[in-house]
Amino acid sequence: MRTRTRIVIPALVAAVAVGTAACGGSSGGGGPTAAASAPPTVSGTIEFWHFFTDREATVIQGVVDDFEKANPGVKVVVKSGQDDQKMRQAISAGQPIDVALSYSTDQVGPLCSSGDFTDLTPFIERDKVDLTQIPKTVLGYTAYAGKRCSMPALADVYGLYYNKDLLSAAGYTQPPKTLSELSDMAVKLTKYNADGSIKQLGFMPLLGYYENAEAHWGPSADAQWLKEDGTSAIGSSPGWQTLLTWQKDLIERLGGYAKLAKFQAALGEEFSAQNDFQTGRVAMNLDGEYRTAFIADQAPKLSYGTAPFPSAQGFESTYGGGYITGNIVGIGKGSKNPEAAWAFIKYLTTDTDAQVKLANGLKNVPTTHDAITSPQLQLPEQFKTFLDIFENEHSSTTPPSSIGAEYQTIFGTHTAKWQQGKVADLPGMLKQVDSEIDAAVKLQAGS
Numbered sequence: 001m002r003t004r005t006r007i008v009i010p011a012l013v014a015a016v017a018v019g020t021a022a023c024g025g026s027s028g029g030g031g032p033t034a035a036a037s038a039p040p041t042v043s044g045t046i047e048f049w050h051f052f053t054d055r056e057a058t059v060i061q062g063v064v065d066d067f068e069k070a071n072p073g074v075k076v077v078v079k080s081g082q083d084d085q086k087m088r089q090a091i092s093a094g095q096p097i098d099v100a101l102s103y104s105t106d107q108v109g110p111l112c113s114s115g116d117f118t119d120l121t122p123f124i125e126r127d128k129v130d131l132t133q134i135p136k137t138v139l140g141y142t143a144y145a146g147k148r149c150s151m152p153a154l155a156d157v158y159g160l161y162y163n164k165d166l167l168s169a170a171g172y173t174q175p176p177k178t179l180s181e182l183s184d185m186a187v188k189l190t191k192y193n194a195d196g197s198i199k200q201l202g203f204m205p206l207l208g209y210y211e212n213a214e215a216h217w218g219p220s221a222d223a224q225w226l227k228e229d230g231t232s233a234i235g236s237s238p239g240w241q242t243l244l245t246w247q248k249d250l251i252e253r254l255g256g257y258a259k260l261a262k263f264q265a266a267l268g269e270e271f272s273a274q275n276d277f278q279t280g281r282v283a284m285n286l287d288g289e290y291r292t293a294f295i296a297d298q299a300p301k302l303s304y305g306t307a308p309f310p311s312a313q314g315f316e317s318t319y320g321g322g323y324i325t326g327n328i329v330g331i332g333k334g335s336k337n338p339e340a341a342w343a344f345i346k347y348l349t350t351d352t353d354a355q356v357k358l359a360n361g362l363k364n365v366p367t368t369h370d371a372i373t374s375p376q377l378q379l380p381e382q383f384k385t386f387l388d389i390f391e392n393e394h395s396s397t398t399p400p401s402s403i404g405a406e407y408q409t410i411f412g413t414h415t416a417k418w419q420q421g422k423v424a425d426l427p428g429m430l431k432q433v434d435s436e437i438d439a440a441v442k443l444q445a446g447s
Helices: 011-021 056-072 084-092 106-112 121-128 136-140 164-169 179-190 214-221 237-252 258-266 291-298 337-352 352-362 379-390 408-418 425-443
Strands: 044-049 074-079 098-103 151-163 198-200 283-286 304-308 322-330
Touching: 011 106, 044 337, 056 074, 056 337, 056 352, 074 151, 084 098, 084 106, 098 337, 106 337, 106 425, 121 352, 121 408, 136 151, 136 322, 151 337, 151 352, 151 379, 164 179, 179 237, 179 283, 214 237, 237 408, 237 425, 258 352, 291 425, 322 337, 337 352
Parallel strands: 044 074, 044 098
Antiparallel strands: 098 322, 151 283, 151 304, 151 322
16 A cells, blocks of 8 residues: 555656647647547447556456446456556557546646546536536646546545644643644654654654645645746745744754754654554654555554644634645547546546445545545544545645646755755745746746
8 A cells, every 4th residue: 555646756747748848738639539429338448557556456446347347348458557657658659548547636737738638528518427526626636727637536635643642641632723733732742862862753844754745734824836827826825934934943943953854864664564653753743544544554553633734823714624636537548439438437436336435445535525425434533534624625735737746846945955944035935936937837838
């Protein structure tokens, strides 16, 4: 089992940029299209690529089997273990991949604008698919520039995990709701060795530690990434200054960057039983809903709770929201059987039983309201937090962009220097981030 999102592969970003440029940023005309009316039955063979392996691939196969039983004229040829880079290269080269499941919502912009994923709007409108079942945030990361080239197939949702025993020993009965409360609790929960090094950490404020990422913190201060024209909003969004100022203060209160970096250097591997939260090395941690499955498997005796990630000062009304991302699925431009491909995608993404089966098996959040409220969901008590965050109006995501995830990568190169204490002028740094992102957007547009 592993996380299925927010992984940024430099080679993939480069391949996407080249592929999009080669297509001239086209709208993807000439790809598979929807018939005027839905066929009464679908038939033939479709090829389905996805990235899951081992036990998770078995879960996917179970839903494929259900689809084939419901559509006996269709044979789904499954290609498991296919990463996004390989999938994108194959589609760009014209390989007839009918259905492709991607773990990276960051690539929606390039996938839509290049035409590698077919526009699904004609299929959706013809079949009167009820998109109100899906939160607006999720609909936002499955489309780009007015073109819906993908549908959501489960989501990852981020929140706060806290060790009940450690909090109780420090006199706390509830998790923090504000970042100032989180800081105070983190300081009180941190213990030091005789040499001054950190033995137990209340909360790690360094970006790059497990799931600590700018994107995952952003909703806590309604921090914006992009303007409507696709250029950077980072320098003009008050939330980023608020978050980074809070981070710097907590770093200093916990002993400074060097001390925290030394603690981080000895961290346990994220998806192993040695994960710092699972061993009690950290008392509170930001993570996705999938962590509940790892804890059940690797640390079943851990007494823990989950809650929305705390809100920043001045943004208390946003408490309850969080960061959402997820898997996306689309029809490859080389599909020879788009109607069967669409029937399969519609089944994966809108059929309540299929969504529930996937959620129960993969321990991810289903993406339709009917699935989220289904009594058939078999998930631990702590998972409910993430279902609530998923449908909260204050939840948000990283928006699709013509440059994929590059705007996040650019920001990350600067925040890495900021947290090390190498940046004195925070507003100036954020303006520089704007300049670099805007230049990348301009370059991609060819202007």
